[in-house]
Amino acid sequence: xxxxxxxxxxxxxxxxxxxxxxxxxxxxxxxxxxxxxxxxxxxxxxxxxxxxxxxxxxxxxxxxxxxxxxxxxxxxxxxxxxxxxxxxxxxxxxxxxxxxxxxxxxxxxxxxxxxxxxxxxxxxxxxxxxxxxxxxxxxxxxxxxxxxxxxxxxxxxxxxxxxxxxxxxxxxxxxxxxxxxxxxxxxxxxxxxxxxxxxxxxxxxxxxxxxxxxxxxxxxxxxxxxxxxxxxxxxxxxxxxxxxxxxxxxxxxxxxxxxxxxxxxxxxxxxxxxxxxxxxxxxxxxxxxxxxxxxxxxxxxxxxxxxxxxxxxxxxxxxxx
Numbered sequence: 556x557x558x559x560x561x562x563x564x565x566x567x568x569x570x571x572x573x574x575x576x577x578x579x580x581x582x583x584x585x586x587x588x589x590x591x592x593x594x595x596x597x598x599x600x601x602x603x604x605x606x607x608x609x610x611x612x613x614x615x616x617x618x619x620x621x622x623x624x625x626x627x628x629x630x631x632x633x634x635x636x637x638x639x640x641x642x643x644x645x646x647x648x649x650x651x652x653x654x655x656x657x658x659x660x661x662x663x664x665x666x667x668x669x670x671x672x673x674x675x676x677x678x679x680x681x682x683x684x685x686x687x688x689x690x691x692x693x694x695x696x697x698x699x700x701x702x703x704x705x706x707x708x709x710x711x712x713x714x715x716x717x718x719x720x721x722x723x724x725x726x727x728x729x730x731x732x733x734x735x736x737x738x739x740x741x742x743x744x745x746x747x748x749x750x751x752x753x754x755x756x757x758x759x760x761x762x763x764x765x766x767x768x769x770x771x772x773x774x775x776x777x778x779x780x781x782x783x784x785x786x787x788x789x790x791x792x793x794x795x796x797x798x799x800x801x802x803x804x805x806x807x808x809x810x811x812x813x814x815x816x817x818x819x820x821x822x823x824x825x826x827x828x829x830x831x832x833x834x835x836x837x838x839x840x841x842x843x844x845x846x847x848x849x850x851x852x853x854x855x856x857x858x859x860x861x862x863x864x865x866x867x868x869x870x871x872x873x874x875x876x
Contacts, residue, residue, distance in 0.1 A: 556719065556721040557719070557720050557721075557732040557733065557736060558663070558664040558717070558718070558719045558720075559664060559666075560664045560666045560715060561667050561668075561669055561715070561716040561717075561739075561740065562667070562668050562669065562713055562714070562716075563669045563671065563713065563744075564705045564708075564713050565713070565714060565747060565751060566698070566704070566751060567710060567711075567712055567750075567754075568710045568712060569712050571710075572714065572750075573645050573762075574757055574758075574760055574761075574762065575750045575751075575757055575758075576750060577765050577766070577769055578750070578756070578757035578760065578765055578768065579746055579747075579750035579753060580746070581769045581772040581773060582749070582753065582772060583745070583749055584596075584615075584772075584776055585772050585775060588779050588780050589779060589780075593776065593779070593780050594616070594776065595615060595616045595776070596613065596777060597614045597615060598612065598613060599611070599612075599614075599769070599773065602642060604642065607642070607647065608644060610642055610643050610644035610645070611643045612640075612642055612643075613640070613641045614639070614640050614641075615638075615641075616638055618636045618780065638652070639651070639652050667740065669740065669744050669747070670705070671700075671744065671747045671748045672704060672748075673688070673702060674744055676744055676745055676748070685752040687699075687700045687748060688700060692751075692755055693755055694754070694758050694759070695754060695758060697754070716743060718736065720732045720735045722735070
């Protein structure tokens, strides 16, 4: 089991982060979802806990088979997803990711600090508009984030994410647990970069407005994941036995076994012979044949022939030639 505590400072107030986080999660999930992969929202509804009070419960399925390394794809099903369950009692959130049900135990945690401006992100996720080293908010006048910004920024808050990964499968445990933490760190870094880079889009929203945005974008994301046209379409239109209809720009493809008339061989066309009818041998002539006479040998071939003598029909055919 591998436990890490991620600490992410943000140039926001705690109340701003509440709205910004909801906006970022919805938009980020929509951007990262496409054709069967991404984040599907299964449940999102108010929830009341006896200890924590009023909150919001969400359940999601994260489909990520194509994002797995080759060694992981070899041991997981083709349709693979991680179940995410979250109980949000802001400012406290409990999030659970499940692949296999396991019992977690207390253990020492590793503390990891994430710098949303200067930590490197995977190249495929980089966007110049989301580079906080050069971004400045027009509505809040916050940014550009210079090196050491966490010591001077005002306002500033810190988000604490405690992530425990347990994968007790012999031969794969260390590799899988480290891989999952790498993915989690990349998601946290990218998501929080975007939360601030998109601040001008959500800073004026109320909680009701961001919840409505969340509902609408979740519907669009679920459709984006689960509803897409098939790669192959089958037409029920009956086709001719000798032709297959295709695009206007494509030639028709004959489907019958008979060759088209343009390729037929004329019946009266003389057949080519593979060897000359007679062959004149140079001098000296064999001793038992008079000089000046000619021989008519059998036609030669480059193919290997069987060692059995030719049949009468084969000899007759040779004589005809």
